Amino acid sequence: ETGVTQSPTHLIKTRGQQVTLRCSSQSGHNTVSWYQQALGQGPQFIFQYYREEENGRGNFPPRFSGLQFPNYSSELNVNALELDDSALYLCASSFSGHGYEKLFFGSGTQLSVL
Amino acid sequence: AQTVTQSQPEMSVQEAETVTLSCTYDTSESDYYLFWYKQPPSRQMILVIRQEAYKQQNATENRFSVNFQKAAKSFSLKISDSQLGDAAMYFCAYRSAVGFGGSQGNLIFGKGTKLSVKP
Numbered sequence: 001e002t003g004v005t006q007s008p009t010h011l012i013k014t015r016g017q018q019v020t021l022r023c024s025s026q027s028g029h030n031t032v033s034w035y036q037q038a039l040g041q042g043p044q045f046i047f048q049y050y051r052e053e054e055n056g057r058g059n060f061p062p063r064f065s066g067l068q069f070p071n072y073s074s075e076l077n078v079n080a081l082e083l084d085d086s087a088l089y090l091c092a093s094s095f096s097g098h099g100y101e102k103l104f105f106g107s108g109t110q111l112s113v114l
Numbered sequence: 115a116q117t118v119t120q121s122q123p124e125m126s127v128q129e130a131e132t133v134t135l136s137c138t139y140d141t142s143e144s145d146y147y148l149f150w151y152k153q154p155p156s157r158q159m160i161l162v163i164r165q166e167a168y169k170q171q172n173a174t175e176n177r178f179s180v181n182f183q184k185a186a187k188s189f190s191l192k193i194s195d196s197q198l199g200d201a202a203m204y205f206c207a208y209r210s211a212v213g214f215g216g217s218q219g220n221l222i223f224g225k226g227t228k229l230s231v232k233p
Contacts, residue, residue, distance in 0.1 A: 041226075043221070100164075100166075102161070
């Protein structure tokens with residue numbers, strides 16, 4: 001058990017809709033990152049938030065956005081859903097400080113876009 | 115940009131036997147971490163083993179060990195005494211030690227190797 005929970009576990013949306021995925025990090029973790037895992041692929045980095053500010057981003061368009069809150073929760077928002085957005089979305093939290101920063105993953109949200 | 119390559123889409127091993135999963139990576143950085151993650155059907159990423167690039171000694175965790183060849187940019191995972199519970203997707207991953215605004219970098223994953231364990 002990593003102490004990182006994601007909701008919902010499964011979600012079905014229609015092309016063009018908007019979706020919000022949620023992640024609850026371990027208490028004390030100041031960093032959260034989101035990954036997209038398409039079927040049969042390894043996870044790809046979407047973006048990272050550190051102390052409520054985005055401080056790193058992968059090769060994803062602006063319609064992918066996020067928020068990180070002081071209570072160790074965070075959100076991934078995707079606007080104008082496309083069929084290719086169908087994937088498993090994983091969040092991972094960590095404490096950024098000194099030394100190695102261990103990542104703790106949630107079990108993901110499986111998003112299907114029809 | 116860094117890349118991670120896993121050339122074995124699927125591997126199979128007999129229970130109690132040993133199997134080795136391969137991984138190569140490309141980077142121009144000198145300070146980084148390498149990982150092997152296990153992803154069972156529950157979908158959660160489970161850290162199997164970690165290697166710091168500056169350490170010459172290969173990491174070991176119980177039945178899991180790595181062969182880290184820094185010059186060759188190779189990082190293989192050996193699973194000894196394979197158990198049925200080892201069946202899963204295994205991902206090799208790279209992470210820069212210096213990433214965003216003081217945090218360490220994001221994980222860069224390979225495409226994974228599906229490991230089957232035969233009883």
